[in-house]
Amino acid sequence: MTSSTKILLSGVKPTGRPHIGNYFGAMKQFVDLLNSGQYRCYFMVADYHALNTVKNSQEMRQHIVDLALDYLAIGLDPEKAVLFKQSDVSAHTELAWVFDTLVTVPYLQRAHAYKAELDRINALNPKKEALLNKKVGMYEVEINVGTFNYPVLMAADILLYDTDVVPVGQDQKQHIEYARDIAQKFNGTFGELFKLPKALILEDVATVPGTDGRKMSKSYNNTIPLFADDETIKKAVMSMVTDSKGADEPKDPEHDTIFAIHKLFTSPAELAKLADQYKQGTISYKESKELLIQKISMFIAPLRERRAELQKDVAAVQKILERGAEQACAVANAKMKEVRKMIGVDSQ
Ligand code: ADP
Ligand code: TRP
Numbered sequence: 001m002t003s004s005t006k007i008l009l010s011g012v013k014p015t016g017r018p019h020i021g022n023y024f025g026a027m028k029q030f031v032d033l034l035n036s037g038q039y040r041c042y043f044m045v046a047d048y049h050a051l052n053t054v055k056n057s058q059e060m061r062q063h064i065v066d067l068a069l070d071y072l073a074i075g076l077d078p079e080k081a082v083l084f085k086q087s088d089v090s091a092h093t094e095l096a097w098v099f100d101t102l103v104t105v106p107y108l109q110r111a112h113a114y115k116a117e118l119d120r121i122n123a124l125n126p127k128k129e130a131l132l133n134k135k136v137g138m139y140e141v142e143i144n145v146g147t148f149n150y151p152v153l154m155a156a157d158i159l160l161y162d163t164d165v166v167p168v169g170q171d172q173k174q175h176i177e178y179a180r181d182i183a184q185k186f187n188g189t190f191g192e193l194f195k196l197p198k199a200l201i202l203e204d205v206a207t208v209p210g211t212d213g214r215k216m217s218k219s220y221n222n223t224i225p226l227f228a229d230d231e232t233i234k235k236a237v238m239s240m241v242t243d244s245k246g247a248d249e250p251k252d253p254e255h256d257t258i259f260a261i262h263k264l265f266t267s268p269a270e271l272a273k274l275a276d277q278y279k280q281g282t283i284s285y286k287e288s289k290e291l292l293i294q295k296i297s298m299f300i301a302p303l304r305e306r307r308a309e310l311q312k313d314v315a316a317v318q319k320i321l322e323r324g325a326e327q328a329c330a331v332a333n334a335k336m337k338e339v340r341k342m343i344g345v346d347s348q
Contacts (some may be wrong), residue, residue, distance in 0.1 A: 005038070005039065005040050006038060006039050006040070006164040006165060007039065007040050007042070007161055007162055007163045007164050007165075008033055008034075008039035008040065008041045008042070008163065008164065008165050008166070008167065009041070009042040009043075009044065009157065009158055009161050009163040009166060009197075010026065010030060010042075010043060010044070010166055010167050010168060011043070011044035011045070011046040011049075011086065011154075011157060012026070012027070012044075012045070012046060012067060013046045013047075013049045013050040014045050014046070014047055014050045014054070014060070014063035014064045014066065014067040015050045015053060015054055015063060015218060016063065016218045017066065017070075017218075017225045017226070017227065018067075018070055018225070018226045018227075019210075019216055019217075019218065019223035019224055019225050019226055020208060020216070020223075020224045020225075020226055020261075020264065020296075021169070021207075021208035021209075021210065021215070021216030021217065021223065022169075022226065023074065023226050024205040024208050024264050025168075025169030025170070025202075025205055025206065025207070025208055026167060026168050026169045026172075027070075027071075027074055027226075028074070029167040029200065029202060030043055030071075030074075030076060030167060031074055031075045031076060033165075033167060033200070034076060034077070034080055034081050035075075039164075039165070041080070041081040041082065042081065042082045042084070042161055042163075042328060043071055043076055043081055043082070043083050043084075044084055044085070044086050044157060044328075045064055045067050045068060045071075045083075045084070045085040045086060045321070046086050046154075046157070047060065047063075047064055047085055047086050047087045048086050048087050048092070048093065048153060049086070049150060049153060049154070050063065051146065052144060052146045052147050052150065064085060064321075065314055065317060065318075068083065068085075068317045068320065068321055069307055069310050069311055069317060070226070070227070070307070071083055072307075072310050072317065072320070073227070073303055073306045073307035073310055074226075074303065078320045078323070078324065082324045082327045082328055083320055083321065083324040084321060084324030084325045084327070084328040085321050085324075085325060086157065088321070088322075088324075088325035088328070088329070089160075089325060089328045089329050089332045089333075091156075091160055091329070091332035091333055091335070091336040092153065092156050092157055092160065092332070093153065093156070094336060095156035095159070095160060095336060095339060096149065096152050096153040096155075096156040098186075098339060098343060099152045099155055099156060099182050099185075099186070100149065100152055102182065102185045102186060102189060103152055103182060103185070107181075108148055108149070108151065108152070111150070111151055111174060111175075111178065112171075112174050113147075113150060113151075113171075113174075113175070114143070114147065114148055114150070117143055117147050118143060121141060121142065121143055124141055150175075151174075151175050151178040151179075151182075152178075152182065154175050154178070154179065155175075155178055155179035155182040155183070158176070158179045158197050159179060159182070159183050159186075159194045159195070159197070159335075160331070160332040160335045160336070161328075161331055161332065161335070162194075162195045162335070163195065163197045164195065164197060164198065165197065165198050165199075165200045166179075166197050166198070166199050166200065167199075167200040167201075168199055168200070168201060169201065169205075169206060169207065170201055170206035170207050171207070171215070172199070173199050173201060176197060176198070176199035177199075179197055180196045180197060183195070183196050183197075184196065190342040190343055191342055193338060193339065193342055204263070205264065208260075208261070208264065209257045209260050209261070210222030210223055210224075210257075211223070211224070211236055211237075211239050211240045211241065211257070212240075212241050213241055213257045223236070224236045224237070224261075224296065226300065226303065227300065227303060227304045227307050228300060228304075229304070230297050233293055233296050233297055233300065234293050237258075237261075237289050237292050237293045237296065238289060238293075240257055240258055240261075240289060241257065242256060242257070242258065242285040243255075243256075245285070246284075247281075247284035247286075247287075248281045248282070248284075249281045250278070250279055250280060250281040251278045251279070251281065251283075251285075252278070252279075253274070253275045253278040253279070256278070256285075256288075258285060258288045258289055258292055259274070259275070259278065259288070261292060261296075262274060262288070262291075262292055262295070265292070265295040265296060265299055266295065274288075274291075
């Protein structure tokens with residue numbers, strides 16, 4: 001690794017089990033880019049971002065260990081990359097505050113994720129009183145400040161490490177643009193300090209569809225979990241929604257969710273063959289699903305076994321996160337020291 005080695009950072013929220021959309025959209029890239037040897041890599045468990053929705057300490061602890069296990073099971077080698085937990089590096093929240101004083105409310109109101117959350121909450125509104133009476137948390141029926149500020153904390157995550165590239169799925173693109181804007185705001189106000197990061201988005205897997213054809217997402221209940229057992233894989237694939245074309249009718253592969261998922265697990269030659277079968281009407285949706293189940297099961301089995309093995313030693317996982325925190329703190333605290341100097345709050 002030389003001084004010209006580029007810096008890569010990404011993160012995932014510990015909010016539940018990852019799915020193949022997370023894997024092909026973001027996490028697989030983490031492994032490939034780490035193994036390319038071209039980057040100094042930081043992979044973060046974004047627990048303070050998850051706190052916007054996870055309000056139970058036991059659940060939070062479990063999700064954190066789960067995500068760390070997922071990172072290790074997909075092949076992120078802690079000897080080569082820094083694996084750490086956001087809350088262990090307090091510079092992230094400290095820098096987020098500094099950025100809060102530079103970023104305006106209307107600017108944050110334009111964020112897609114904020115607008116989507118507002119829509120979700122407004123859709124609940126008729127039931128709001130009833131929900132409040134049931135003593136659900138206020139955060140479930142009224143937007144919290146953490147959700148509003150989400151892009152600011154994410155900008156701090158990225159900018160503290162002089163990050164060059166951020167591998168993510170399409171839905172995070174705007175957040176990286178916000179990080180660039182925020183870096184420029186700081187640099188313009190106090191002087192050059194932050195590097196402008198770039199998003200790395202793989203176009204062909206930018207949005208993996210879920211079993212209902214919408215974007216695969218933990219919040220839509222339409223996922224194929226990454227470490228699923230065979231039964232779960234079968235159930236998920238069999239539930240996939242298709243049009244009503246019969247077994248021997250010609251079908252359009254580009255308008256079929258089953259085919260879209262085949263793309264993730266199939267070589268180009270095999271895929272071309274399958275596309276022909278679709279067009280000629282020599283394969284039914286049911287057969288296509290059965291073929292897909294076999295492919296996914298074969299792909300997931302070794303990942304699942306590796307994860308089960310790692311799970312036997314959770315203490316080792318905690319140690320990896322502790323070591324990662326030390327490495328991340330060394331870099332982030334040094335950067336924060338420069339920030340404090342530039343804004344004038346350091347002691348002389
Ligand atoms: P979810 O929408 O399931 O809650 P997260 O927000 O935790 O997923 O996303 C973690 C990472 O996975 C992000 O980089 C995100 O862009 C990517 N990702 C999530 N869903 C998909 C999808 N359906 N297709 C491609 N990438 C995705
Ligand atoms: N917002 C990202 C997501 O929902 C998670 C995340 C938090 C992140 N901080 C980050 C991703 C920094 C990349 C870089 O998936």
